[in-house]
Amino acid sequence: xxxxxxxxxxxxxxxxxxxxxxxxxxxxxxxxxxxxxxxxxxxxxxxxxxxxxxxxxxxxxxxxxx
Amino acid sequence: xxxxxxxxxxxxxxxxxxxxxxxxxxxxxxxxxxxxxxxxxxxxxxxxxxxxxxxxxxxxxxxxxx
DNA sequence: TTGTAGACTACTGTCGACA
DNA sequence: ATGTCGACAGTAGTCTACA
Numbered sequence: 001x002x003x004x005x006x007x008x009x010x011x012x013x014x015x016x017x018x019x020x021x022x023x024x025x026x027x028x029x030x031x032x033x034x035x036x037x038x039x040x041x042x043x044x045x046x047x048x049x050x051x052x053x054x055x056x057x058x059x060x061x062x063x064x065x066x
Numbered sequence: 067x068x069x070x071x072x073x074x075x076x077x078x079x080x081x082x083x084x085x086x087x088x089x090x091x092x093x094x095x096x097x098x099x100x101x102x103x104x105x106x107x108x109x110x111x112x113x114x115x116x117x118x119x120x121x122x123x124x125x126x127x128x129x130x131x132x
Numbered sequence: 133t134t135g136t137a138g139a140c141t142a143c144t145g146t147c148g149a150c151a
Numbered sequence: 152a153t154g155t156c157g158a159c160a161g162t163a164g165t166c167t168a169c170a
Contacts, residue, residue, distance in 0.1 A: 003118050021152060032146050037154060044144065045113040047163080048132065052069050063129035066114065087133060098165050103135060110163065113144080135170085143163075151155085 005042030010065055012040045014058050028057035071108030076131055078106040080124050094123035 015025050022040070026033040031053060038044045039054075046054070055062040081091050088106070092099040097119060104110040105120075112120070121128040 003115050007114055023152070033153085034147080034155080035145055038145090041154085045115050047111040047113050047144070048073055048117065049069050049111050050145080051114065051132070062132045066117065066128045066132055089133075099134085100136080100166080101164055104164090107135085113163070116164080137168090139167095140165080141163100142165100144161085146159080146161100148158100149156085151153100 004039075004045045007046070007065065008040040008042040011036075011054065014060060014065070015040075018058060020058075025054075025057055029053045031057075070105075070111045073112070073131065074106045074108040077102075077120065080126060080131070081106075084124060086124075091120075091123055095119045097123075 015022070020028070022036040023033045025031075026036050029036075031050065035044065039046060051065055052062050055065055058065075081088070086094070088102040089099045091097075092102050095102075097116065101110065105112060117131055118128050121131055124131075
């Protein structure tokens with residue numbers, strides 16, 4: 001409960017910089033909106049595939065999220 | 067079946083550069099040896115925590131593995 | 133030293149609904 | 152627009168054992 005919290009913080013920060021709602025990001029990533037919410041609050045640990053999907057949706061490098 | 071394969075390739079490359087066996091790495095990361103084997107062959111998708119554990123055991127940056 | 137198999141637990145990720 | 156809940160299927164990760 002620390003790595004995933006840090007990840008969630010970065011995720012939210014980048015998402016807001018892009019002025020996207022959780023729902024818009026979810027659609028871009030083809031992930032569930034409620035799951036984005038869980039991730040941003042550090043309640044879930046994404047797999048590497050999910051990290052890549054998020055990075056693609058956010059138009060940043062995956063390494064930029066870790 | 068592509069992202070995880072690429073990850074597995076990087077993992078094996080870095081591990082061999084450090085001259086570690088799968089078993090030694092597993093011990094350093096506190097992960098299972100057979101699981102390292104699965105990862106290197108792209109049969110499993112690690113979570114972000116696992117990526118950090120591997121990076122720590124390999125003494126590289128997590129972003130270096132993605 | 134590594135791959136593989138099978139069985140198992142825990143958790144990721146989805147979905148519908150409501151505040 | 153976001154948080155949360157409960158239920159669910161699929162899979163991450165462990166462990167023992169054998170080639």
